[in-house]
Amino acid sequence: MNYRFHLEKYKTPSSRHTCPACGQKRIFVRYVDSEESIKFPKYVGRCNREQKCGYHYTPKQYFIDNPTEKEEWDAFPILQKQVRETVEPDYLDQALLNKSLKHYDTNNLFLFFQSKFGCGVSELLFKKYQVGTANHWNGSTVFWQIDQQDRIRTGKIMLYDPQTGKRVKKPHSHITWVHSLLKQENYQLKQCFFGEHLLKENKTSPIAIVESEKTAxxxxxxxxxxxxxxxxxxxxxxxxxxxxxLKNRKVVLFPDLGAKDYWNIKSEQMSDLGIEVIVSDYLEKNASKEQIEEGYDIADFLIKSCPRKSVLQQMVEKNPMLNLLIETFELKAV
Structure with a gap:
């Protein structure tokens, strides 16, 4: 079968490019249109380092992420049907969330927070983000995804070490989903940001986006x-x-170490939507070799900093370019 959209065939070394995810040169293969009417962005393609990287952004995903490209959908009839027939997401019962907002004395992540920030601050933070205690694994945490209409999309259950605050990955990765455990037939999941419910409460402050719920x-x-x-x-x-x-909001992306190139791609997509966005390079400029190997994120840096009230000032001292970000977004040190 001949496909209209396919990976570019090898011609010369110039037909292999730098992977937007792992940064390796001459290893990335882009998708091309055999009819030469569509020119995909540079990030639509596959990294040949399948085991070490695994990045693969297909034309199908591109059309899903960019539904305004309707004029080309006739060549993708199955995808066209999937995109146009918008399926309303399902939601979980509020009672499930309410029931989880207790037993923090047995919640490993709460115990870690308590050791770093005290009981009072930790309780306020867990209530603010509506983070609960799960009983799937002893000591596990449930991060609820709540949208701006206070509807519960799902909950991610994870297990942490109470001393280090790191995820428990042995003898297996301890992560599962509430909607999966409930075994609701044909559950239509549409994820939202963790902490999204806070956006309706604060409509003026800039938004910072990270990968990890704990980091946020x-x-x-x-x-x-x-x-x-x-x-x-x-x-x-x-x-x-x-x-x-995120439209009409100021956004800063804080990628984990090693993920900056990929998030640069996402920032370009945001800019195309008219979102004012900046990608922070603080970690890349300040991380040591050991910290890079350990995969530090912004939270790891912050915890190792001295006292909380002066962290922003310390970051500015280490990276004066952060002043530009502060001035751009009209932030005030506290």
């Missing part, structure tokens, strides 16, 4: 000038539908 919570303690939300992973919910809720 920690960063909100140190740098409250932003509304901190999380995608739930490098890919997570950072698609066009969710980007649209």
């Amino acid at each position: 919570m920690i960063a909100s303690i140190y740098i409250p000038q932003y509304v901190w939300i999380a995608t739930g992973g490098k890919n997570g919910c950072l698609n066009q539908d969710n980007m649209l809720i």
Whole structure:
């Protein structure tokens, strides 16, 4: 079968490009249109380092993320049907969330927060983000995804080490979803940002986006000038539908180490939607070799900083370019 959209055939070394995810040169293959009427953005393609990188952004995903490209959908009839027939997402019962907002004395992540920030601050933070305790694994945490209409899209259950605050990954990765455990037939999941419900409460402050839910919570303690939300992973919910809720807001992306190139792509997509966005390079400029190997994120840096009230000033001292970001978004140090 001949496909209209396919990976570019090898011709010369110039037909292989730098991967937008891992940064390796001459390893990335872009998708092309055999009819030569569509020229995909440079990030639509596949990295040949399948085991070490695995980046693969297909034309199908591009059309899903960019539904305004309707004039080309006739060549993708199956996809066209999927996109045009908008399916309303399902929601979980509020009672499930309410029931989880207790037993923090057995919640490993809460115990870690308590050791770093005290019981009072930790309780306020868990209530602010509506983070609960799950009983799927002893000590596990549930991060509820609540949209701006206070509807519960799902809950992500994860297990952390109470001493280090790191995820428990042995003997297996401890992560699952509430909607999956409930075994609701044909559940229509449409993820939203973790912390999205906070956007309706604060309509003026700039928004900071990170990957990890835990990181968003920690960063909100140190740098409250932003509304901190999380995608739930490098890919997570950072698609066009969710980007649209960021319109008319100022946004700063804080990618984890090693993910900056990929998030640069996402920032370009945001800019195309008219969103004022900046990608922070603080981690890349300040991380040591050991920190890079350990995969530090902004929360790891913040926790190691001295006292909370002066963290922003310390960051500026280490990276004067941060002043530009502060001035651009009219932030005030606290």
